[in-house]
Amino acid sequence: MAAAVGSRQAGxxxxxxxLLAALxxxxxxxxxxxxMRDRDRRPxxxxxxxxxxxxxxxxxxxxxxxxxxLADLYWMRAVVYYGGQRLQTTATPNYDLLDPLLDLxxxxxxxxxxxxxxxxxxxxxxxxxxxxxxxxxIALLQRGIERTxxxxxxxxxxxxxxxxxxxxxxxxxWFERAAEVPGSPAWLKPLAAxxxxxxxxxxxxxxxxQQLLESSDSEWLRGNAEFxxxxxxxxxxxxxxxxxxxxxxxxxxRVAQSWQTxxxxxxLRGVPLDPAGVPLVINPxxxxxxxxxxxxxxxxxxxxxxxxxxxxxxxxx
Amino acid sequence: MRTxxxxxGAVFKxxxxxxxxxxxxxxxxxxxxxxxxISQLTAGQDLKIIKDLGLAAISWFGLAxxxxxxxxxxxxxxxxxxxxxxxxxPITRGQFILGKYAGLVFTLVVNLSAMTVAFAAVLAYVDAVxxxxxxxxxxxxxxxxxxxxxxxxxxxxxxxxxAIALFFSTFxxxxxxxxxxxxxxxxxxxxxxxxxxxxxxxxxPAVWLGRALYxxxxxxxxxxxxxxxxxxxxxxxxxxxxxxxxAAVYISILLxxxxxxxxxxxxx
Numbered sequence: 255m256a257a258a259v260g261s262r263q264a265g266x267x268x269x270x271x272x273l274l275a276a277l278x279x280x281x282x283x284x285x286x287x288x289x290m291r292d293r294d295r296r297p298x299x300x301x302x303x304x305x306x307x308x309x310x311x312x313x314x315x316x317x318x319x320x321x322x323x324l325a326d327l328y329w330m331r332a333v334v335y336y337g338g339q340r341l342q343t344t345a346t347p348n349y350d351l352l353d354p355l356l357d358l359x360x361x362x363x364x365x366x367x368x369x370x371x372x373x374x375x376x377x378x379x380x381x382x383x384x385x386x387x388x389x390x391x392i393a394l395l396q397r398g399i400e401r402t403x404x405x406x407x408x409x410x411x412x413x414x415x416x417x418x419x420x421x422x423x424x425x426x427x428w429f430e431r432a433a434e435v436p437g438s439p440a441w442l443k444p445l446a447a448x449x450x451x452x453x454x455x456x457x458x459x460x461x462x463x464q465q466l467l468e469s470s471d472s473e474w475l476r477g478n479a480e481f482x483x484x485x486x487x488x489x490x491x492x493x494x495x496x497x498x499x500x501x502x503x504x505x506x507x508r509v510a511q512s513w514q515t516x517x518x519x520x521x522l523r524g525v526p527l528d529p530a531g532v533p534l535v536i537n538p539x540x541x542x543x544x545x546x547x548x549x550x551x552x553x554x555x556x557x558x559x560x561x562x563x564x565x566x567x568x569x570x571x
Numbered sequence: 572m573r574t575x576x577x578x579x580g581a582v583f584k585x586x587x588x589x590x591x592x593x594x595x596x597x598x599x600x601x602x603x604x605x606x607x608x609i610s611q612l613t614a615g616q617d618l619k620i621i622k623d624l625g626l627a628a629i630s631w632f633g634l635a636x637x638x639x640x641x642x643x644x645x646x647x648x649x650x651x652x653x654x655x656x657x658x659x660x661p662i663t664r665g666q667f668i669l670g671k672y673a674g675l676v677f678t679l680v681v682n683l684s685a686m687t688v689a690f691a692a693v694l695a696y697v698d699a700v701x702x703x704x705x706x707x708x709x710x711x712x713x714x715x716x717x718x719x720x721x722x723x724x725x726x727x728x729x730x731x732x733x734a735i736a737l738f739f740s741t742f743x744x745x746x747x748x749x750x751x752x753x754x755x756x757x758x759x760x761x762x763x764x765x766x767x768x769x770x771x772x773x774x775x776p777a778v779w780l781g782r783a784l785y786x787x788x789x790x791x792x793x794x795x796x797x798x799x800x801x802x803x804x805x806x807x808x809x810x811x812x813x814x815x816x817x818a819a820v821y822i823s824i825l826l827x828x829x830x831x832x833x834x835x836x837x838x839x
Binding site: 315318319320321322323325326330363365366367368473 | 705
């Protein structure tokens with residue numbers, strides 16, 4: 255102490271070398287302790303997430319003019335929540351908070367386009383990949399139409415009627431309504447006509463996904479459309495191969511049990527691949543060709559049709 | 572006028588020496604830059620999220636600068652007793668208050684300009700790295716000039732907040748002035764509810780009181796055009812001009828009140 259005072263008196267500043275040398279050691283110690291803490295104890299995660307505020311109007315008042323930023327934060331939470339439930343390994347993912355979250359987002363920012371469009375996709379997705387609630391998806395989009403009148407939401411409602419509910423006349427009706435909105439694209443009219451004429455036909459499905467792929471500015475939506483188009487390609491390929499396999503079976507009087515016998519008979523050089531690059535498989539009992547269980551294109555949309563798919567323990571939103 | 576400019580210059584120099592605004596601007600610039608990363612967490616509408624966060628950061632940190640510096644403008648001089656030396660010079664109390672206000676507003680404008688430049692740089696980067704096909708789907712371009720309207724109105728709102736902070740600073744302690752200013756800022760954003768008080772309460776005196784408060788308190792919510800601008804919706808020039816005129820008149824009221832209170836103060 256006396257030496258320190260003496261050195262200060264002499265005008266020499268005390269050296270920080272020891273203190274600076276201690277810093278890396280202290281940091282190393284804190285990292286070590288953190289690793290031990292992480293090993294020792296996992297942070298508590300409640301079995302179900304909680305949403306403290308459900309009233310969009312109340313949250314809007316509390317936002318004090320920063321409604322848009324709060325809407326962004328709730329939107330990120332909705333995306334993470336949906337992704338987290340979808341990816342979780344338990345047999346019964348719970349999507350209870352998805353609709354209230356989307357309602358909060360769209361009340362805080364009534365023009366949050368992506369929240370309506372993606373939100374509807376999330377809500378309509380069949381269980382367990384989503385809550386399987388096309389009714390809530392349609393209600394969300396209808397709120398969007400009331401607030402903004404955008405043709406895209408009318409198109410999306412038509413799409414939900416077409417793809418998930420298999421209600422083709424209603425789908426055509428919504429495409430028609432979307433086509434009447436000034437500034438809507440010209441392809442909506444023929445889409446409405448095709449849907450009405452050949453609803454449920456794979457060509458009209460392809461047309462719809464193709465339009466979505468070409469018209470969407472969202473990478474995620476385009477990726478989804480590409481995936482669905484690959485599924486439709488896979489279905490076409492499987493159908494054509496099954497027809498050829500049936501003809502081969504009729505000629506031989508028995509079904510082919512493997513590609514070793516079937517591929518040369520059909521003039522194929524090897525095992526045919528699905529559009530995702532995974533080899534197709536043959537059911538040795540029935541001789542039917544289908545997707546491999548590990549194909550990323552599974553499950554194909556018509557196996558079984560979504561509208562009649564049994565929903566295991568579907569939660570109520 | 573020259574005296575006011577001299578006081579304003581001194582306030583600006585003092586705030587430059589003070590590191591608080593620097594750290595605020597640094598945090599704001601960091602948040603604006605981070606908005607690009609944050610937008611990657613979401614599915615779609617990245618540009619909207621960058622714009623929302625950028626404009627909000629400018630507003631939040633501008634508010635913090637306005638309150639933290641504004642509340643000490645007069646009370647610090649009184650506490651340090653430097654006000655005696657100042658007022659013994661050929662300067663009226665009115666010139667002193669106006670100079671203080673002008674100096675802080677200049678500081679605010681400089682800081683907000685720095686944040687706006689950082690915001691524009693992030694938007695320019697997003698614009699440069701985004702494919703033309705994606706840009707075609709944007710409701711408004713990245714570097715939309717309408718964003719400047721939102722920034723100008725934010726500055727106008729913060730000029731009112733600064734005048735409020737200065738007013739409270741003329742007769743109360745910094746802590747109390749900060750609480751009162753923040754409280755008035757919050758009330759200013761609830762203003763519309765006072766106007767429609769009859770919706771929640773069917774009592775005539777309360778309704779009239781609500782109406783009176785609606786006109787008395789600063790209506791700050793009308794300075795918020797961030798949502799419209801972010802979504803590329805045209806803002807009528809008349810609405811912007813009316814808001815700016817309202818800010819000018821409200822600031823005048825606060826400055827007149829501040830001068831009146833300060834002139835009555837006894838520094839013996």
